[in-house]
Amino acid sequence: MAITYDESKKIFTLTTNNSEYQMKVDDIGLLLHTYYGKPVYGTDMSYQIVPVDRGFSGNLYEYRMDRGRSIDTLPQEFSGCGMGDYRISSVAVKAKNGSRTCDFRYKSHSIKEGKPSIPGLPSVRPCDDEVSTLVITLEDRLTGLEAELFYSVFMDKDIITRHTRFVNASDNGMILEKAASMMLDLQYGEWDEIHFAGRHCMERSVQRNRLSQDIRVISSKRGMSSHHQNPFVILCDHTATEESGSCFGMMLMYSGNHKTEIEQDQAGAVRIVSGINDENFSWNLKSGESFDTPEVIMAYSAIGLSALSHLYHRIIRENVCDRKYLDMKRPVLINNWEATYFDFNSDKIIDIAKTASELGVEMMVLDDGWFGKRDDDNSGLGDWLVNERKLPGGLRRITDEVTKMGMKFGLWFEPEMVNEDSGLFRTHPEWALRDPGRNPNLSRNQMVLDMSNSEVVDYLFDCMKKVLDSADISYIKWDFNRSVCNVYSNALEPSRQGEVAHRFMLGTYSLLDRLTKAYPDLMIEGCAGGGGRFDAGMMYFCPQIWCSDDTDAIERLEIQEGTSFGYPVSTMGSHVSAVPNHQTGRTTPLSTRGVVAMSGTFGYELDITKLTDEEKSTIKEQIKTFNRLYPLIQKGTYYRLSQGDQSEIYKAWEFVAPDGSEALINIVLKKSQANARIKNVHLKGLCADAMYRLEGTEQVLSGAALMYGGYAINLSSGDYSSAQLHFIKTT
Numbered sequence: 001m002a003i004t005y006d007e008s009k010k011i012f013t014l015t016t017n018n019s020e021y022q023m024k025v026d027d028i029g030l031l032l033h034t035y036y037g038k039p040v041y042g043t044d045m046s047y048q049i050v051p052v053d054r055g056f057s058g059n060l061y062e063y064r065m066d067r068g069r070s071i072d073t074l075p076q077e078f079s080g081c082g083m084g085d086y087r088i089s090s091v092a093v094k095a096k097n098g099s100r101t102c103d104f105r106y107k108s109h110s111i112k113e114g115k116p117s118i119p120g121l122p123s124v125r126p127c128d129d130e131v132s133t134l135v136i137t138l139e140d141r142l143t144g145l146e147a148e149l150f151y152s153v154f155m156d157k158d159i160i161t162r163h164t165r166f167v168n169a170s171d172n173g174m175i176l177e178k179a180a181s182m183m184l185d186l187q188y189g190e191w192d193e194i195h196f197a198g199r200h201c202m203e204r205s206v207q208r209n210r211l212s213q214d215i216r217v218i219s220s221k222r223g224m225s226s227h228h229q230n231p232f233v234i235l236c237d238h239t240a241t242e243e244s245g246s247c248f249g250m251m252l253m254y255s256g257n258h259k260t261e262i263e264q265d266q267a268g269a270v271r272i273v274s275g276i277n278d279e280n281f282s283w284n285l286k287s288g289e290s291f292d293t294p295e296v297i298m299a300y301s302a303i304g305l306s307a308l309s310h311l312y313h314r315i316i317r318e319n320v321c322d323r324k325y326l327d328m329k330r331p332v333l334i335n336n337w338e339a340t341y342f343d344f345n346s347d348k349i350i351d352i353a354k355t356a357s358e359l360g361v362e363m364m365v366l367d368d369g370w371f372g373k374r375d376d377d378n379s380g381l382g383d384w385l386v387n388e389r390k391l392p393g394g395l396r397r398i399t400d401e402v403t404k405m406g407m408k409f410g411l412w413f414e415p416e417m418v419n420e421d422s423g424l425f426r427t428h429p430e431w432a433l434r435d436p437g438r439n440p441n442l443s444r445n446q447m448v449l450d451m452s453n454s455e456v457v458d459y460l461f462d463c464m465k466k467v468l469d470s471a472d473i474s475y476i477k478w479d480f481n482r483s484v485c486n487v488y489s490n491a492l493e494p495s496r497q498g499e500v501a502h503r504f505m506l507g508t509y510s511l512l513d514r515l516t517k518a519y520p521d522l523m524i525e526g527c528a529g530g531g532g533r534f535d536a537g538m539m540y541f542c543p544q545i546w547c548s549d550d551t552d553a554i555e556r557l558e559i560q561e562g563t564s565f566g567y568p569v570s571t572m573g574s575h576v577s578a579v580p581n582h583q584t585g586r587t588t589p590l591s592t593r594g595v596v597a598m599s600g601t602f603g604y605e606l607d608i609t610k611l612t613d614e615e616k617s618t619i620k621e622q623i624k625t626f627n628r629l630y631p632l633i634q635k636g637t638y639y640r641l642s643q644g645d646q647s648e649i650y651k652a653w654e655f656v657a658p659d660g661s662e663a664l665i666n667i668v669l670k671k672s673q674a675n676a677r678i679k680n681v682h683l684k685g686l687c688a689d690a691m692y693r694l695e696g697t698e699q700v701l702s703g704a705a706l707m708y709g710g711y712a713i714n715l716s717s718g719d720y721s722s723a724q725l726h727f728i729k730t731t
C-alpha cells in the first residue's frame with residue numbers, strides 16, 4: 001500500500017518505490033513530520049525527535065510541564081500561527097474578533113484510491129497510474145478554520161503531490177492572509193538550496209547556496225511565475241552531485257505570485273514553506289466556504305540531481321502535460337518574429353512558408369502584428385480582428401496557401417493584455433487592472449486585463465473563437481509580455497481586492513481550459529516574453545513553452561541546462577535564429593545553432609528566404625536529423641554532462657534511450673583556446689556489457705568503456721564549434 005495509517009502508533013506512511021514520507025499525530029493532536037527520504041520500512045521515526053528545553057521557545061499549555069516539547073522546535077507537518085512557533089508559518093488568518101492565532105490539531109483523515117482534481121487550478125493528472133490520496137484534516141478548535149492536507153502518492157514515479165484546502169467550518173467570516181500549499185520540516189542535515197533565477201533573456205540560471213541560520217525567499221510578485229525566480233526549488237545535501245546525495249524537489253504548479261521560504265532555525269533544522277505569495281494576498285472565507293491552494297509536486301532522489309530531474313521529466317511529460325502530446329510528433333516550425341518583426345504582409349509570410357516547406361519545415365507561425373492597429377508594440381492589443389490592410393484576404397488566404405504546401409499554421413495571441421490605444425480599451429477602460437484615480441504603470445506601453453472578471457474572460461474566448469473558426473489554425477502561441485502591477489479589479493468590492501492576483505490566475509486558467517476543451521486539436525505554446533511563465537501550471541495546458549527570447553545558441557546552453565533541472569526538453573521551445581544574433585550580436589555556426597535548438601521542440605526563426613543555397617541545404621539536413629532522432633531526443637533520458645564546472649569551456653549533454661539501445665552526445669565549445677585540452681566525455685545510462693558503434697564510423701566500443709573511460713573529442717577550432725555523436729548498440 002502506498003499510504004498506510006498505523007492506528008496504534010498514529011503514524012501515516014506514504015511510500016513510493018524509492019522514498020518514504022512519515023507523519024505522526026502526537027498525544028495532544030499535533031501532526032508532526034517525522035521523516036522524508038530513503039525507505040525506512042515503516043520504522044516509527046519519531047525517535048529522532050530529541051526533547052530540548054531551549055530558552056525563549058515556549059510551550060503550548062498542555063506541554064507546560066514538559067518543557068522540552070515546544071512547537072518552536074518540534075518538526076511539524078503544517079504549522080499554525082501566532083502560537084509560539086517562531087519559524088515561518090504556513091498560514092496567517094484573521095478571525096472575526098480580530099484574533100490572529102491558529103492552533104492546528106489533527107481532526108480526521110481519509111485514504112482513497114485515485115486523485116481528485118483541484119477546483120479551478122491545474123494539477124497533476126492521475127491518468128492510468130497507480131495513485132492514492134490521503135487527506136488529513138487539521139482544525140483550529142477556537143476559530144473553526146480547517147486545513148485539509150492532500151497527499152497523492154505516485155508509487156512508481158516516486159512523486160508525492162500536495163495541496164491544502166482551507167475550510168471555514170465556523171459560523172463567522174474570516175480572512176486568510178497566507179495560505180501555503182505545503183510545509184516541510186527536516187530536523188537534521190547540511191543542506192544547499194538550488195533555485196533557478198534570472199531575467200528577461202536569461203531565465204533559470206542555476207543558483208546553489210549553502211544554507212545558514214537565516215531565511216531564503218524565492219518568490220515572485222509580478223503576477224507571473226517570472227523570468228526572475230522560477231517556482232521550483234531543490235534542497236540537497238551540501239555534498240550532492242549529479243550522481244550522489246539526497247535531493248528534495250518542490251515544484252509549485254502555479255503561474256502567478258509564488259513564494260518558497262527556506263529557514264534554517266536555531267537548532268539547524270530546516271523548514272520549507274511554499275505556495276501563493278502572501279504579499280498583498282488576502283481571501284475572504286465566509287462560513288462554509290473553502291479555498292484551494294495550488295499543488296506542489298514533490299520528489300526525492302537518494303542518488304543525486306540527475307535522478308531528481310528524471311523524476312520531474314517523467315511526471316511532467318506523462319501527467320502534467322496533456323497525455324495526447326506524449327507520443328505526438330511536434331511539428332518543426334518556422335516563426336516570422338525575428339525574420340520580420342512587425343514589418344510583413346501576406347506575401348512575405350507566404351514566401352517564408354514556401355521556402356521553409358521546401359526544406360521540410362512543418363508549420364508556419366505568424367507572430368505579433370497580424371491584428372488591429374498593430375504596426376509596432378504601442379497599440380492594438382485587445383483588438384483580435386485581422387488587419388486586412390496588412391493581410392488582404394484575411395488569415396484564410398495565408399492558411400489556404402500554407403495548407404496547400406502541406407504545412408500547418410499557427411498564430412500569436414497575447415490575450416491577457418490591452419493597449420491604451422485600442423478599441424477594447426476605449427470601450428472598456430474598466431477592464432484593465434488599475435486603481436481608481438491613479439494612472440497605471442505601463443510596460444511595453446500596455447496594461448493588463450482584469451482576468452478576475454468573467455466578462456473579460458468571456459470576451460476573450462469569443463474573440464479567439466471567431467479567429468480560430470475563421471481559418472485552419474492548429475497552434476496558438478500564447479504570450480504575456482509584462483509584469484503585473486496596479487492590481488485592482490473594478491469588478492470586485494474593496495474588501496476583496498487582496499483576492500485579485502489569484503483570481504486573475506483562475507481567470508487565465510479558465511480561458512485556457514475552455515479553449516483546450518473547445519478545440520481539442522489545437523496545440524498551445526506558452527510564452528511570456530520568452531520563459532516568464534515557464535512553470536508546471538502553464539504546462540498543464542501548453543505542452544511546450546518558448547524557453548527564452550534569447551535565441552543566442554551559447555546563451556541558450558545555460559538557459560536550457562538550468563531549465564532541464566525541473567522540466568523536460570519536450571517542453572522547451574527552441575529555435576535556430578539568424579546571425580549576428582539579435583540579442584547578443586554573436587555569430588555562431590549554423591550547425592551549432594541546430595545542435596542547441598534540437599534539444600528542444602525545434603524550429604526556425606529567421607528570414608529563411610534570404611539564406612544561401614548552402615545554408616538552406618544545411619537546414620534541410622538538420623530537419624532530417626531532428627526527425628530521425630526525435631524519439632531519442634524527446635523520450636530519451638537526459639543527462640547533463642558538464643554541469644557545475646564554471647571553468648569548463650565545453651557544454652555537453654546526452655540523450656539515452658531508456659533501454660540503453662542508443663545515445664546521442666551533444667557538445668559545444670563555448671570558448672576557443674589555443675593548444676586547448678581535449679574534452680573527455682563520460683557517457684551515462686548505457687549497458688556496460690554491450691557494444692556500441694559510433695554512427696558514421698566503424699568504431700565499436702563497450703558501454704563500460706564509454707561510461708568509465710569516456711570518449712575523447714577534439715572539436716574543430718574556430719568559434720563555437722559543436723558535435724553530435726550518435727552511439728548505437730550493436731549487441
Ligand code: GLA
Pocket residue numbers: 337367368377412479481527528529530546548549
Ligand atoms: C514576446 C515573445 C516573442 C515575440 C514577441 C512579439 O517577446 O517572447 O517571441 O512573440 O513577444 O511581440
